[in-house]
Amino acid sequence: MIDSLLSLIDQRRDLVIDLHEKLAAIPALGPANGGEGEKAKADFLTEYLKAMGFSDIRQMNAPDPRVPCGYRPNLAARIPGRTNRTLWVIGHTDIVPPGDLALWESDPYLLKVDGDNLVARGVEDNHQAIVSGLILAQSLLDLGATPDLGLGLVLVADEETGSDFGLEYVLTAHPDMFGENDLFLIPDFGTADSEMVEVAEKSLLWLKVTISGKQCHGSTPAQGRNTLVACADFIMRLRGLYHDFPQALPLFDPPTSTFEPTKKEANVENVNTIPGRDVFHMDCRILPGVGLDEVLDRIKEYGNAVAQDHGVSLDYAVEQRQDCAPPTSPESEVVRRLLAAIRTVYGTEPRPMGIGGGTVAAQLRRRGHSAVVWATWLGTAHQPNERALISANMGDAKVMAHMLFGE
Numbered sequence: 001m002i003d004s005l006l007s008l009i010d011q012r013r014d015l016v017i018d019l020h021e022k023l024a025a026i027p028a029l030g031p032a033n034g035g036e037g038e039k040a041k042a043d044f045l046t047e048y049l050k051a052m053g054f055s056d057i058r059q060m061n062a063p064d065p066r067v068p069c070g071y072r073p074n075l076a077a078r079i080p081g082r083t084n085r086t087l088w089v090i091g092h093t094d095i096v097p098p099g100d101l102a103l104w105e106s107d108p109y110l111l112k113v114d115g116d117n118l119v120a121r122g123v124e125d126n127h128q129a130i131v132s133g134l135i136l137a138q139s140l141l142d143l144g145a146t147p148d149l150g151l152g153l154v155l156v157a158d159e160e161t162g163s164d165f166g167l168e169y170v171l172t173a174h175p176d177m178f179g180e181n182d183l184f185l186i187p188d189f190g191t192a193d194s195e196m197v198e199v200a201e202k203s204l205l206w207l208k209v210t211i212s213g214k215q216c217h218g219s220t221p222a223q224g225r226n227t228l229v230a231c232a233d234f235i236m237r238l239r240g241l242y243h244d245f246p247q248a249l250p251l252f253d254p255p256t257s258t259f260e261p262t263k264k265e266a267n268v269e270n271v272n273t274i275p276g277r278d279v280f281h282m283d284c285r286i287l288p289g290v291g292l293d294e295v296l297d298r299i300k301e302y303g304n305a306v307a308q309d310h311g312v313s314l315d316y317a318v319e320q321r322q323d324c325a326p327p328t329s330p331e332s333e334v335v336r337r338l339l340a341a342i343r344t345v346y347g348t349e350p351r352p353m354g355i356g357g358g359t360v361a362a363q364l365r366r367r368g369h370s371a372v373v374w375a376t377w378l379g380t381a382h383q384p385n386e387r388a389l390i391s392a393n394m395g396d397a398k399v400m401a402h403m404l405f406g407e
Contacts, residue, residue, distance in 0.1 A: 001145050002405050008139040009397050015138070016131055016393045017118070021111040023127045024120035028094045031066035032161040038093040042073035045093070045155055048134070049077045053141050056080075058177075062157065062169035072157040072165035076177065079140055081150035086182045087334075087403055088152040089136075090360060091129030092159030092166060095122040096382050103384035116389050123388040125381035129187035130155060132375075132397040139397075147404035149183065159188070159360060162320060167360040171367060178369065183334040185403070187375035187396060188359045194346040194395075197338060198373035200251060200327035200354035201362055205284040205292050206320040207299070209234070213312040215268070215276030227278040228267060230310035235261045235280065237302045244298050245290050252354035257286045259295075281319070285356035288324045322357065325365035332370040334403075341402035345395055346376070374399075 026044060029035020049057050054077045061071035073093075078086060098108035098121045106112040108121040133153045140151060158166035170177055178184075189198055211234070213225030241259040248255040262283045267275035286295060296316075303314045328335060330352040342350040355373075364371040376392035 001143070002401065004143055005139055005145060005401050006398050008142060009135060009394050009401065012135040012139070012394060012397075013390055015135055016390050017111070017113055019131045019134060020118050020120065020123055020127055020388075023130065024109055024111045024122055027109055027121070029097060030072075030094050030158055030161045031064070033097050037064070037067035037069065037072055038157040039067070039069045039071075039073055041093045042075055042155065042157070045075060045130070049075070049153075052134075052138055054079070054137075060170050060174050060177075062165040062173070064165050072169075074157055074166060074170050075155040076152060076170075077137075078150055078152040079137060079147075081147045081404070083149065085179060086150040086152040087400070088154055088178065088182055088184050089129065089133040089400060090154040090156065090167065090184065090186045091133060092126045092156050092188070092360070093130070094157055094160050094166075095125065096160050099384060105385055108386075116391050118388045118390060119385055121386055124377055124386050126159070126188055128375060128377075128388045128393055128396070131393050132187060132400065135394065136397040136400050139401075148406055149404050151400075151404055152182075156360065163360050163363065167363050171363055182369070183337070183403075184361070184364050184369055184371035185334070185338065185400065186359055186361050186371060186373045189355060189373050190375035190377040192376065192378050193348055194342055194376045195348050195350045196253075196374070197335065197342070197350050197352050198355050198359070198361070199330055199335060199352045200288070201324055201357035201359065202252065202257065202288070202354065203286040203290070203292055203324040204320060204322040204357045205282075205286060205295065205318070207282040207284065207296075208317040208319050209280055209282070209303070210315040210317070211278045211312050212315070213276045213310070216274050218272040218274055221274055224274045224276060225311045226274045227312055228275050230306055230312045231264075231278040231280055233310065234303060234306045237306065238282070238299065240302065241295070241298065245286070245295065247287055247290060249287055249354065251352070252287065252356075254356075257284070257290055258356065259284045286324075292321060292323060322362060324357065325362040327354070328361070328365060328370050328372055334370045334372050337403045337406075338372055338374060338399070341399040342374075344402055345398045
């Protein structure tokens with residue numbers, strides 16, 4: 001049966017292209033990213049699942065008054081196996097904005113096919129997960145095959161902006177959704193060689209820093225308090241966090257905590273005005289064993305020195321905080337099944353690793369589920385000209401197939 005299933009997946013190239021074309025044409029941006037949510041894409045996928053022959057489709061809508069329909073849609077569909085256990089493949093329907101359109105070589109919402117390459121916003125993050133799951137499910141249904149484990153597809157909203165209206169809502173509002181002995185694969189990160197199997201994540205801290213001083217004319221700087229100068233000084237002092245928290249764990253890549261300033265908000269509009277307010281943001285990915293409160297305290301110590309030296313005041317707002325979840329054991333069943341499947345399909349030597357955090361695996365791990373993050377990715381997510389490989393879409397579906405039929 002497995003050979004017939006793999007052979008059928010090999011014939012799905014045109015279906016892979018067709019699905020990516022349709023998904024790319026339905027931008028699903030959350031309200032925090034200036035969009036109307038995921039409803040249009042979820043509606044398309046619901047009808048597609050029905051047309052495939054799924055008889056078990058569950059809709060779980062998270063209320064959200066910020067979007068026109070009033071909710072963020074989450075879907076689950078399942079093909080039964082020989083046991084009551086399920087391998088859940090979890091993908092997300094939301095995407096990030098395309099960014100600077102001048103950096104794109106083609107329309108980000110119009111799929112471009114170039115040999116084995118697919119180019120459009122979302123093809124890697126996270127349409128590949130959705131498409132791999134769908135072509136596997138279609139092949140199972142066409143063959144009338146019953147795998148050892150049931151195959152569950154979960155298509156969640158809001159992954160790009162915190163998952164409160166996505167998997168976190170599903171787990172909280174529908175605690176009966178998953179079984180105690182189910183297995184979970186999240187194809188939402190990976191490497192081009194297929195070898196990185198993510199079993200652990202760092203803690204996450206997003207911090208907004210507002211610096212307040214006094215605006216004045218550019219020709220009379222002594223009459224003001226230049227917040228841009230204070231901002232630059234503060235950012236450079238924060239490089240000291242790498243020295244303050246030097247711990248390293250070889251499981252992770254990179255092996256240390258990271259503390260990076262990222263977004264800088266606009267201040268004054270004209271050249272000849274000294275700004276009296278500046279805002280910047282930090283993205284910190286912090287190793288297990290390093291306390292987030294300790295990091296925050298150290299940041300504020302640097303800030304106190306900046307405030308004193310420049311005569312400004314500082315305000316801190318934690319935009320997102322996620323303390324790291326317990327890791328999935330490299331010896332767990334889901335990891336063993338996945339490692340064996342990758343070796344068989346791709347002929348590589350995969351290895352369990354930790355990453356900087358940010359996938360929905362954390363929500364599952366906090367509730368005691370064995371979850372693993374893996375896909376064959378080119379690493380172009382969130383970039384202009386985002387790419388995915390047709391062959392990887394089919395190859396990853398084959399890995400999922402092997403996981404269904406045994407270790």
